[in-house]
Amino acid sequence: MRVPFLITAVIVSAGVLLSLVLPDYHLRLLNLSVVSAIALIGLNFAFGYAGLISLGHAAFVGMGAYGLAILTTRMGWSPWRAMLVATTATAAFAGLIGLPLLRLKGHYLALATLGLNVSFYIVAANWIDLTGGTNGISRIPELTIAGRAIAGERPFLWFGLAVLAAITIVAFMIHTSRYGRAMIAVRDDETAAAMSGIDVTMTKIAAFVLSAVCAAIAGCLFACHVRFVAPEDFSYAHSITYLAMLIVGGESTIVGAILGAAVLTFLPEWLRFLGSAYLAFFGLMMLAILVFLPSGIAGLGRYLPRLRSPTRAAPASVSAKELGP
């Protein structure tokens, strides 16, 4: 248990240090990184551990965000209470939809979750009475602690880091428990997992629900921070960005998830000199990372221990062809 606490402490203190030196604009990006990191720790359960290719993660972030926005602005609930209910509802939805959905594998699951995300977008953009349509919902209240609003970039960052630290520690605890091992086993070999007494379906659903819980919490934080939600923020393009963050961060690890979120959130800023060519360059850069650095940033660290124990094997990967029907 010591290592995860150490890592969490490093991340949080790095964040706090940065919060003292960075200008407001960068703090804003840092806040977005923290929110994405929370969502990504969730996606890491589903994809990184259990191997469920979800292209619908942004829909769960959106459900959390819209749930909170609707409950606070329409029903006048406190953000805390709304957060609890929105997160629970998202988790319940994930469990219900997961039951039939998670029988699918590989690209079938990818396309089904993509369809889910697109459907969420269509509903959010068109159910105007409830969601405000493409105009979204504004004037979402801020979170308050002991009567004081968590307003402004800096205080929100501190709060966000605290939440991230808590979620990271919980994630590490799950990772090292029988449940985390079961998820990894299911990804490595479903048949052998069942043959070792693991309930494969339940394990997948648990991973999916966990991923939805983290996504919904991230969505609620996003809504309270930006104080405005619109369908655009939760389109399937964001789901793909989440997957990209996880792959760039690398190696299906919690630390990789956090790194990936930070790097891809700051990347547009670092590449500002490219101007309008940024996105065209971004795609090629992603391609280069996938080709030359398939195990991501966290995978770079692997090269050091590899020098000491050269026999260490790369994780098994399944090629597209093998997964075909």
Added chain:
Amino acid sequence: MADLSQLLINGLAIGSVYALAAIGFVIVYSATGVVNFAAGQFVMFGTFAGVAMLINARLPWPSGYGAALAAMALFGALFFFVVYLPLRKSPIVTIIVATVAVGITMQNVALLTFGSWPFRLPSPVEGWTVTIAGTVVPAHFVAVIVVTAVMVGLLWLLFYRTPVGIGMRAVAQDIQAARLMGLKVNRLLALSWILAALLAGVAGLMLGPIWFADVNMGDPIALKAFAATIIGGFGSLPGAIVGGMFVGLSEVLGASYVSSAYKDLISFGIMIGFLLVRPQGVFGERIQDRG
């Protein structure tokens, strides 16, 4: 209230475009195992290849179309070398994210080249109309359906009557066996990508006059092609055709009889329904893994 036969023609025309996009997607998938998330951007490139040749270069339509398709074939080969070859052994998610990433590049290259202002790509039969069963419909819609039918016929000839096509089918069925039989597997794989790009080119040229040529048109097309593929049956060519027609019709009929806002929910709802109840689609093979 637009009358039914007009809607049907309209739906079949749009469906034809989706079907062509889906066929390209399926050809690449069966041959190479790649789920190409840039498939929609391929069609967008097709439309803009038309814009470049017909509007910017002011070529007359036969040579303009020819030049556009030649450009698409080149692009297919480029994609094979730059994206497929380096990633062919990667896990499926890596390939999904990579093709999305390349799609983002394609979209933004188009944006940088052509700007965000939509173009109107003219049709060779611009302004003509055809009367079918007493309804007047634009000749372009009928032309799209006819061209698609011809393309399907040509594909059938290619796959079942020419050595190259039969080789491509052999590669799709069992790449190892094809290699042992002495087929030039890499060349056939490259051909699959070129063929997919060509089909996307045809789809894009035909779609240009129906929608506006817009650099953001790729995503909606890709989503429709995915829905068509799942509904028809993943990996099945007849399935891609039937699925494409189904999605086109449900979109057009749904918009006019149900709700234009929720028209797309119909095809995606049906796609998810198929995935849950019959993931092999209408024509697909049963999915089972070996115990």
Added chain:
Amino acid sequence: MSILQARAITKQFGGLLALSAVELTIAAGEFVAVIGPNGAGKSTLLNILTGLLMPDGGQVLFDGKDITRLATHKRVRSGLGRTFQHGRTFARLTVLENVMIGAAIRGDRTERAIRDAALAVLDQMGLAAEANESIGSLSYGRRRMVELCRALACEPRVLLLDEPAAGLNSGEVDQLVDRLTELRARQQLTIVLIEHNMGMVMRLAERIAVLNFGRKIADGPPAQVQADPAVLSAYLGHGYNRASV
């Protein structure tokens, strides 16, 4: 009293009849070998016994209860263990973690108890020194031993082994035979062994069942099966078969 029983199991793959009305009864404490030429349907029978495949006809009974439709993990939890023909371990887990997956089968165990149980199995099977190795750093033979440990950690009453000696060198095979003999002596373990290595079969099996083209063609004590002309013809091919009829 039979602990595991296959009743008239039939399984078809497309046009191929992989199993045809196969009967197999295993008594508690017995060591039975199932042999047969490649493609005879041996692994398919195991897949049906463990619920990885559904039979087209017939029943599977465990402890006298019909488990034909029971999910695999539930069969495992009620005492059915198995290893696979090609060795299936979890590549992203360490040796110890692989075995801990099996040891976690008892829901009431704490993390510490799971670890201790897994270590005990590794110790018993002579793998304790490799507990913290990654699976990838092990030889194929050692990996198959890890898989066996994982199956044992599930505390099975019946253990089904699909060609455990395939890919092992002769030293490893001897070791495997010793371990299996020990296991039988120490625990009340019932073992069903699929194996092509006839030396190993003859050293261990109390009874041998022979499958050929999806049919059981012999079932009895080793000496009797060895002398059975139908078995000889199955192994020597059709020519012999026709000549002998």
